[in-house]
Amino acid sequence: MRVLLVEDDPLLGDGINAGLKLADYAVDWVRDGEAANLALLDHEYDACVLDLGLPRRDGLSVLKELRGRGSRLPVLILTARDTSTDKISGLDAGADDYLTKPFDLPEMLARLRAIVRRATGEARPTLEHAGVVLEPAAKTVTFKGQPATLSAREFALLHDLMRYKNQIRTRAQLEESLYAWGEETGSNTVEVYIHHLRKKFGADFIKTIRGLGYQLGDTP
Structure with missing residues (x-):
């Protein structure tokens, strides 16, 4: 954030x-x-x-x-x-x-x-979606009850997508959330982190909305 x-x-x-x-x-x-x-x-x-x-x-x-x-x-x-x-x-x-x-x-x-x-209208201290549970205070993530290891950027990106899980997040919005002034942003940085999260939580966990951005996939 x-x-x-x-x-x-x-x-x-x-x-x-x-x-x-x-x-x-x-x-x-x-x-x-x-x-x-x-x-x-x-x-x-x-x-x-x-x-x-x-x-x-x-x-x-x-x-x-x-x-x-x-x-x-x-x-x-x-x-x-x-x-x-x-x-x-x-x-x-x-x-x-x-x-x-x-x-x-x-x-x-x-x-x-x-x-x-x-x-964001979230009363609970934890965020949950499709078996993924994110605890902002403890900076921990579990998937189907098992601890998941994420880098700081991966955690930040996942946190953003889960906070706005009913919205499409553009690449620009995700970059704004991840980087402060003076921090260098690669041309495909967001895509790399999206790829890493899909490898950890499944290919359908994050949807690509062509021409618009990204959104969490439908809950099974």
Whole structure:
């Protein structure tokens, strides 16, 4: 999954960025509100971790404009503003959750997983399809009850397809989900990972929709 991190504090931002990457997120990190707004306009993200006290443009303004465009992107606010009024303002502006500084990274990751899960209408913490069970928190996959070994990219691609299993995902959407800024993308990278997943879970597990993209196959 690809996450936009908006945090101007270099020390805190570096720690969050590292923690997100260790959890296998593709992360784009910006340090002011204007840069955040441009990133949200130009790229597709699975979630946004947003500080409020930002240079050039306040985080609340970024959030209001995002919601004004009709975006349903899951947004987790991180801020030192811990009064009830600040929390209410953030939630009423469209935030999905609110975490005050200082905070524990595992809690932030759990809250991030929760808002992403709610955004796709998935109440359960695990994703299941055709004998494949994916647990985002534990980063594990089983197939017909047996552990399956996946690379980080394979896991990320499988996670994306299972989150949107009733939708066709284009190659561009899958690449956006897998890669952050500056990460090199091969011309057939997505196809290679699709091939690997089919070898592990069966040729019919992922359908190619000609001219459109990919979608999970029908459940037997």
